[in-house]
Amino acid sequence: xxxxxxxxxxxxxxxxxxxxxxxxxxxxxxxxxxxxxxxxxxxxxxxxxxxxxxxxxxxxxxxxxxxxxxxxxxxxxxxxxxxxxxxxxxxxxxxxxxxxxxxxxxxxxxxxxxxxxxxxxxxxxxxxxxxxxxxxxxxxxxxxxxxxxxxxxxxxxxxxxxxxxxxxxxxxxxxxxxxxxxxxxxxxxxxxxxxxxxxxxxxxxxxxxxxxxxxxxxxxxxxxxxxxxxxxxxxxxxxxxxxxxxxxxxxxxxxxxxxxxxxxxxxxxxx
Amino acid sequence: xxxxxxxxxxxxxxxxxxxxxxxxxxxxxxxxxxxxxxxxxxxxxxxxxxxxxxxxxxxxxxxxxx
Numbered sequence: 001x002x003x004x005x006x007x008x009x010x011x012x013x014x015x016x017x018x019x020x021x022x023x024x025x026x027x028x029x030x031x032x033x034x035x036x037x038x039x040x041x042x043x044x045x046x047x048x049x050x051x052x053x054x055x056x057x058x059x060x061x062x063x064x065x066x067x068x069x070x071x072x073x074x075x076x077x078x079x080x081x082x083x084x085x086x087x088x089x090x091x092x093x094x095x096x097x098x099x100x101x102x103x104x105x106x107x108x109x110x111x112x113x114x115x116x117x118x119x120x121x122x123x124x125x126x127x128x129x130x131x132x133x134x135x136x137x138x139x140x141x142x143x144x145x146x147x148x149x150x151x152x153x154x155x156x157x158x159x160x161x162x163x164x165x166x167x168x169x170x171x172x173x174x175x176x177x178x179x180x181x182x183x184x185x186x187x188x189x190x191x192x193x194x195x196x197x198x199x200x201x202x203x204x205x206x207x208x209x210x211x212x213x214x215x216x217x218x219x220x221x222x223x224x225x226x227x228x229x230x231x232x233x234x235x236x237x238x239x240x241x242x243x244x245x246x247x248x249x250x251x252x253x254x255x256x257x258x259x260x261x262x263x264x265x266x267x268x269x270x271x
Numbered sequence: 272x273x274x275x276x277x278x279x280x281x282x283x284x285x286x287x288x289x290x291x292x293x294x295x296x297x298x299x300x301x302x303x304x305x306x307x308x309x310x311x312x313x314x315x316x317x318x319x320x321x322x323x324x325x326x327x328x329x330x331x332x333x334x335x336x337x
Contacts, residue, residue, distance in 0.1 A: 033337035043335070058336025059304075061277040061329065062297040070335045071302050084337040092309075099311045100331045104304035111337060220337060 017248065019216050021193055022109075022141040022162040027053040029210070030240045031082070031195065033220025036172075037229065040068045046223050047077050050233035055079045056111050056218070058086045059101050071105075082143070084111035089124070091131035098135055110135065111165070111218075112144040121171040125152050129159065136160035145197050148178075150185040157192050164190060165197035165218060168209065172221040174201030177208055187213035203232075203239035210243025211251065272324035283322065290317035292328050303332045 019026045032052040037043035047055060057070050074081050083101030088094040091114060098110040114131055116124035123146050135142045141162045146152055153164040166186055169175035176199060177183060187194050196209035197218040206217045217240050226232035274283050276292055283292060289312050293305055305312050306329045312320050322328065 034335040035337055037335060056337030057333040059331045060334045060336075062299070062303060062332045063334075064296055066334075069302065069333070071333050081333065082337075083333065086336050096306060096309055096311075096329075097331075100304040100306055100329070101333075102304075103311050103313060104302055104332060113337075218337075 017244070019193060021143070026080075026216075028237075028240075029216040029244055030206075030237055031055065031216055031218040032079075032223070032233075033084075033218065034070050034073075034224070035086075035220050036224035038224075040070070040073050042229050043070070043224070044073050044077065046229040046233040047073070047079060048233075049230040049237070050223065051237045053079055054082050056082045056084045056220070057105075058084055059097050059104070081105055081107060082109055082111050083107065084145075085113045085131075086115075088114050088131075089116070089127070090114070091127045091134065094127070094131040095134050095138075098131075098140060099138075102140070108139055109141040109162075110143065112142050112161075123147050123167070125149070128152075129155060132156055132159050132161055143195070148182040148186070150182060150189060153186045153194075154189060157190060161192065163193040163195055163215075165195040167198040168196050168205065169199030171198045173199055174222060175199050176201050176205040177212070180208065180212055183209070183212050183214065200236075203235040206236050206239040207243035207246070210240055211246050213247055216240075272322070274322050274325070275327045277328070277330055287322050288318055289320040289322060289328065292322055293317060293330050296330050297332070299332065303330060305330050 019029050028051050030050055030052050032050050032055045034057055083105055085094040085097040088097055094114045102108055114124050114127040115121050132142050132144050136159055143163045143165055144156050144161050145165045148166040156164050168177035193215035195216040195218050196214045200206050200219040200222045209217050223229050223233045272285055273280050289305055297303055308327050
């Protein structure tokens with residue numbers, strides 16, 4: 001390790017610190033969603049500012065009146081597409097949607113989302129595990145959106161999922177990470193990447209996810225519904241990078257009392 | 272014959288193929304997938320796959336989401 005004139009320590013391996021999912025390198029630890037953007041132009045600017053290299057889309061019935069395609073935006077930006085199964089309530093629906101996505105988009109990667117109800121949008125763990133098993137067996141690279149449950153995360157990994165994506169809080173809520181302890185437990189035991197998915201409201205939430213040891217953050221609403229989406233996207237990019245560096249650097253332990261940062265020796269005395 | 276295309280009943284001539292039915296809802300050359308009665312039909316097989324009365328056809332594409 002060398003110390004430069006600025007006092008910053010350089011660890012050569014940090015340059016190699018890339019996210020790897022299913023043996024493939026993903027250039028940014030910020031994975032974006034596309035839902036909620038008011039226009040394709042705003043989406044394009046936000047995605048560019050975020051620096052993301054992997055971005056989710058949903059699969060829906062074709063709309064003959066639709067103008068402009070989110071796929072065109074991703075292609076123009078050189079961003080890899082990650083289809084999701086958003087809106088599916090059963091394993092059957094999710095599996096069919098994943099297969100349609102594979103056919104339509106030519107990728108066997110899928111963000112698996114099986115929700116229990118429209119009110120909370122929380123994952124249905126029973127249906128989720130069922131769908132994950134079917135899709136892994138069918139050769140998919142499965143990235144499941146899951147509850148912040150360490151046991152469920154482990155089960156999903158054992159099934160053969162390529163990552164686990166625990167929620168910080170409900171989708172679109174902006175409530176941040178409600179149970180950081182559980183996220184830490186998931187990180188400690190995981191042998192696949194842990195991607196904090198859902199609930200991020202602002203940059204500090206994304207930074208916290210990375211400080212807790214998550215390998216990446218997936219977010220959409222916090223950017224697409226921000227007053228200035230591109231500016232928030234840039235904030236998220238820096239937050240993810242900053243949080244990752246802090247995690248690698250190793251935070252100091254928390255202490256009950258102060259620890260002086262200036263020496264006590266040699267203090268001037270007065271009468 | 273009557274086929275349900277994306278939830279809407281549609282009158283198609285007997286012998287119509289998946290390709291014919293897909294063409295009735297989109298002209299996109301890529302980024303679209305189709306399933307008949309919950310089974311995906313590969314794009315390369317659309318022309319050669321005939322539809323039958325009361326078949327359910329789903330035609331999906333990518334939209335903003337997630």
